[in-house]
Amino acid sequence: MDRTSKTLQTYLLAAPQTLVLLLFLVLPIAMIFIVSFWQFTGFSMEPGFTLDNYTAIFSSDVALRTFINTFKYVVLVWSLTLVIGYLVAYFLAFYVEDKRLQILLFLICTVPFWTSNIIRMISWIPLLGREGLVNSLLLNAGLIQQPLEWLLYSDFAVVLGMVHLYNFFMIAPIFNSLMRIDRNLITAAEDMGASGLQIFKEVILPLSAPGIAIGSIFVVTLVMGEFVTVRLMGGGQSASIGKLIQTQIGSIQYPLAAANAVILLLVTMILVLAILRVVDIRKEL
Template identity: 55%
Template sequence: MTPSTISRHMVAWAQAAPMALVFLAFFLVPLALVVMVSFWDYNDYAMIPTFSGRGYTESFEGCLTRLPEACTMLKTYGQTLKFCAMVWAITLVVGFTVAYFLAFHVKSVTWQIALSLVCTIPFWTSNVIRMIAWIPLLGRNGLINKTLVGLHIVDKPIEWLLYSQFSVVLALVHLFTFFMVIPIFNSMIRIDKSLIEAAYDAGASGWQTLWTVIVPLCKPGIVIGSIFVVTIVMGDFVTIGVMGGQQIASAGKVVETHLNALQFPVAAANAVILLGVTLMIIAAMSKLVDVRKEL
């Protein structure tokens, strides 16, 4: 290697070193500690720093000897995946629609930027505040039930509007749709408008143009938005706990419960399992498109 090449490599390493150190200190090291603690033993009072797989075996205790339906942990992960799939599907439809409107129906770049900033307004407040704002609307004596009863649409308040799977999905969609809008919008504004005009000139209908031109070119944005939404929903426990009335289980809720009980090894084991499941989902999504080109 020539001196100039060595110099360029040294500059590149020097530029990458600060971020690499931050990544090492605040991600890799804590993750390694969590994995290490997940293999420790424990009792009712303390952690015991000896190698043990008890945290993993107790999490899925009985799953191998009983029917899968009787395994509480598998049912919990199944419910978490169901929430994740429902929220993903709804945020994808809503996010794609909003992004499509901004990219193709708003002609002015100024208005595109302005409306994109409007989408960020809910993020000016805490997630918790935006979440609990649904309670006065969805409650038994909330605005929606009072309106429905007052208009004689229903005879009595609807119970399942709050503290149910419906309210959990509604709150999660409200909180995280923005994470789907921006990546898709970023992909859409890069589409060459002449391709769409060519599709119309070739006789393609609006739906044909959408499915054969726009959606394939937006695939990177869809995948990135999906990764954001899936990652957040898989680990969420606050929204599910509050909007589910502390009656709905989730993988993140299991970790929180063990942490509150000071059972750190089993909490760490469940966190590692949750991370593994989430990484498998992300890996499957990443196979659909080269995300690095979009970034």
């Protein structure tokens, strides 16, 4: 087979994947970008080119506060999932020696994914509600005099729900990175007199950084576009860009929703690129 035939065969093999990518990713994003410049008359959309949608977003205090609130969710959820995910992954990788038990415990981490997101969110209501289990226990124990209102339909509930939903996306890549670490490196560090903290800082943490980066990308991108959890757990008291876009779509403000979606996509891409600049994840791929 000559060089031209090999090149043609390579392009043919890549053609189906490229076509799917163009049809289901590039084309929809391009359409959203185009619609973001259309004009909304209050009753219908008019194709054209206008910057009014972007001007309205950047000049709106509501949009600015919503973006800030979304960033707050990203930081809180990322921080909590990183701490919880790393501790769980570290325990599974270094403290559970039986491979079968290790696999079993890892599969237990996937239990929340055995049902839908909505059902998982609704399950928190009888637990955190005004007359829920937590408030009942605290009242019966005499620790509080009246039910805690902030347990449900608050930013606390939104963050708790997101951590519950997305914690596994941090556990899995970190666990994979920790399992790839050559244990001989740890043994060599111990032979050289390194303490446990030094081994963690100089060996384990740097080698698990790609897993942290991949998990961070998963969590950040998921939280940035989240709206179901904000609606169910926030009870209308919390806001995010995803929820704002959903509301605008519901009121047929498609150009404004598209403009918000474009800005959200750009901000998310900047965050992902920032993570990739800090950590090289090619070792994990």
